[in-house]
Amino acid sequence: xxxxxxxxxxxxxxxxxxxxxxxxxxxxESLETSTDRVIPVSVLSEVSYRNASRxxxxxxVWLRFMMYVAYPLLxxxxxxxxxxxxxxxxxxxxxxxxxxxxxxxxWRGVYVVHLLYDLFPxxxxxxGRTCAGSGLSRLLGYVTWANQHWTNGTxxxxxxxxxxxxxxxxxxxxxxxxxIATDVRLYESVPPAxxxxxxxxxxxxxxxxxxxxxxxxxxxxxxxxxxGVLGHGVVFDGRVSGSRAAxxxxxxxxxxxxxxxxxxxxxAWRRHARGFQVGVVTLSPGGATVCLPxxxxxxxxxxxxxxxxxxxWSDLAKLVEETGAGWIVDNAASRRxxxxxxxLAASRSRRPINEVAADFRAIVxxxxxxxxxxxxxRKNAWHSVRERYSPSQIGNEWSAYLxxxxxxxxxx
Numbered sequence: 001x002x003x004x005x006x007x008x009x010x011x012x013x014x015x016x017x018x019x020x021x022x023x024x025x026x027x028x029e030s031l032e033t034s035t036d037r038v039i040p041v042s043v044l045s046e047v048s049y050r051n052a053s054r055x056x057x058x059x060x061v062w063l064r065f066m067m068y069v070a071y072p073l074l075x076x077x078x079x080x081x082x083x084x085x086x087x088x089x090x091x092x093x094x095x096x097x098x099x100x101x102x103x104x105x106x107w108r109g110v111y112v113v114h115l116l117y118d119l120f121p122x123x124x125x126x127x128g129r130t131c132a133g134s135g136l137s138r139l140l141g142y143v144t145w146a147n148q149h150w151t152n153g154t155x156x157x158x159x160x161x162x163x164x165x166x167x168x169x170x171x172x173x174x175x176x177x178x179x180i181a182t183d184v185r186l187y188e189s190v191p192p193a194x195x196x197x198x199x200x201x202x203x204x205x206x207x208x209x210x211x212x213x214x215x216x217x218x219x220x221x222x223x224x225x226x227x228g229v230l231g232h233g234v235v236f237d238g239r240v241s242g243s244r245a246a247x248x249x250x251x252x253x254x255x256x257x258x259x260x261x262x263x264x265x266x267x268a269w270r271r272h273a274r275g276f277q278v279g280v281v282t283l284s285p286g287g288a289t290v291c292l293p294x295x296x297x298x299x300x301x302x303x304x305x306x307x308x309x310x311x312x313w314s315d316l317a318k319l320v321e322e323t324g325a326g327w328i329v330d331n332a333a334s335r336r337x338x339x340x341x342x343x344l345a346a347s348r349s350r351r352p353i354n355e356v357a358a359d360f361r362a363i364v365x366x367x368x369x370x371x372x373x374x375x376x377x378r379k380n381a382w383h384s385v386r387e388r389y390s391p392s393q394i395g396n397e398w399s400a401y402l403x404x405x406x407x408x409x410x411x412x
Contacts, residue, residue: 010111019042019044019046021049029395032395043066044066075097079105079110085406087406088105092147095118096146102147114147114154149172153175155175159318173408178397188274192382199232202307204238204281205269208245211290212244216309229365231256234257273299281307286347292315296319301385305325305377306320
């Protein structure tokens with residue numbers, strides 16, 4: 001066991017993520033309030049990641065090599081640079097990275113924080129690639145258990161994610177809940193101007209994968225199209241990538257009022273999103289147990305209200321409701337899954353998609369009749385993300401967490 005550094009501040013912080021996306025750069029900024037030196041550790045830039053993920057099969061193989069071989073090797077090498085009193089903040093977007101760093105820094109007076117960004121094996125169970133209780137699930141579950149128990153603490157993105165993860169995989173030494181948020185300084189510094197009543201412009205930007213409720217969104221847009229609204233009172237723009245993106249684009253290819261294309265770089269997306277009124281976000285009930293889309297904060301910062309297809313019990317719904325930034329279309333069958341004996345099944349059960357799509361259509365119809373409601377929610381989104389999730393506020397939360405971490409005992 002080592003004595004904590006003077007002032008309960010890490011001497012240095014190694015911030016580790018396989019890809020240097022927007023959230024990683026924001027994490028670096030936030031951690032700078034906690035120490036004199038933050039050292040980024042990553043192997044892929046945002047541009048190389050996005051290009052490789054949508055080019056060819058060979059490019060995707062290279063991407064996986066970088067994320068699951070090159071990046072872990074870099075982490076191991078980096079651990080030998082660490083000295084007593086240093087801290088690592090390691091995201092779980094390479095799912096075994098926190099446990100790996102903890103293993104190589106054990107008994108050295110180095111502090112390791114697991115930033116739970118993706119939860120495995122839950123994510124691949126939800127995606128249908130394995131099932132709870134299978135050999136693969138148990139193996140990945142042991143890794144997640146190690147992430148929880150070998151590190152000094154875990155920071156979660158939301159309260160529901162914390163309770164769910166702790167119930168299934170055990171409690172960590174020092175839990176914390178700190179949102180990913182976004183760097184509002186990258187966005188325009190003036191609120192969005194009021195938009196004309198019509199058309200109501202909807203935008204989806206980001207991943208469309210197995211964690212997202214793609215079918216509910218597709219049926220919702222189909223109902224708007226069948227009702228003669230899409231292409232007249234409503235337009236939809238999608239900038240998507242991920243495993244369901246091709247299906248999404250091909251299904252909507254001939255739909256009037258819809259434009260779907262590939263994802264944009266962060267800078268280009270910020271300029272593009274400014275032209276829309278409402279940002280659409282989706283999470284399946286199972287997806288809501290393992291992640292919280294960071295794009296939500298980005299759309300709020302750009303001045304978009306949020307229309308979220310997600311469980312009413314999710315951290316995403318809580319964010320939208322507490323900030324008054326938008327509307328929730330509940331797609332979960334269970335109202336309080338963690339209160340039910342079989343909470344795994346309850347948290348993944350969903351409402352029929354025709355009911356979800358009908359609720360989506362009803363909200364859009366109401367907004368067409370009440371454009372002032374859209375303007376109010378856009379204003380709430382723009383202001384709340386700056387008041388609640390500014391870099392200084394998130395930095396203060398990280399400082400307080402790291403002070404508590406280092407004031408406590410180190411791993412032994």
